[in-house]
Amino acid sequence: SQQGEEDPQALSIQEGENATMNCSYKTSINNLQWYRQNSGRGLVHLILIRSNEREKHSGRLRVTLDTSKKSSSLLITASRAADTASYFCATSITGGGNKLTFGTGTQLKVEL
Amino acid sequence: SQTIHQWPATLVQPVGSPLSLECTVEGTSNPNLYWYRQAAGRGLQLLFYSVGIGQISSEVPQNLSASRPQDRQFILSSKKLLLSDSGFYLCAWSKERGIGGYTFGSGTRLTVV
Numbered sequence: 001s002q003q004g005e006e007d008p009q010a011l012s013i014q015e016g017e018n019a020t021m022n023c024s025y026k027t028s029i030n031n032l033q034w035y036r037q038n039s040g041r042g043l044v045h046l047i048l049i050r051s052n053e054r055e056k057h058s059g060r061l062r063v064t065l066d067t068s069k070k071s072s073s074l075l076i077t078a079s080r081a082a083d084t085a086s087y088f089c090a091t092s093i094t095g096g097g098n099k100l101t102f103g104t105g106t107q108l109k110v111e112l
Numbered sequence: 113s114q115t116i117h118q119w120p121a122t123l124v125q126p127v128g129s130p131l132s133l134e135c136t137v138e139g140t141s142n143p144n145l146y147w148y149r150q151a152a153g154r155g156l157q158l159l160f161y162s163v164g165i166g167q168i169s170s171e172v173p174q175n176l177s178a179s180r181p182q183d184r185q186f187i188l189s190s191k192k193l194l195l196s197d198s199g200f201y202l203c204a205w206s207k208e209r210g211i212g213g214y215t216f217g218s219g220t221r222l223t224v225v
Binding site: 041042 | 171217
């Protein structure tokens, strides 16, 4: 079963707008990660946030983690057409080593 | 720098035929290795992972098997493919210890006909 569930399933925005994607999970985690996948390609690691962190930034990406609500959000600021892709959250659960369980993904489309 | 190679990129195989997908990693030692499958429009399902040569853990009982004959080589196999084995297969590696992100290969699109 899926540990993570992303919301929304699909998101369409205009270039320059911000995009926010949410992820909920079920069990205690060591860390939560976000990945990007262009159509028909492998996944690319974007950012990792540990369970004792609440917010992390990387370039135009901002990730928050709320362990009390078992949820995370990924914010992409000033989106570009090149940001069009699917975005997945993945969790490393407590006691699970470094195995990752992926969510179902959010398809982001950034239009010119 | 570390790189991961996965081949072939696409494969069309008849039902009942065997399968062998190969993944190799360069530029690192003792990686953790993973095989995932992605159904169309879905998330990734972990199939197998390995923490060392000959050490394979299966996550989902199925028609597939995995082997790690060398430290940086991970092979996904099947003796007889089923229609339900169709999908996008992804290999990935992570550092041996500690917390870290995965590096994925470019994937193999398998269609069983």
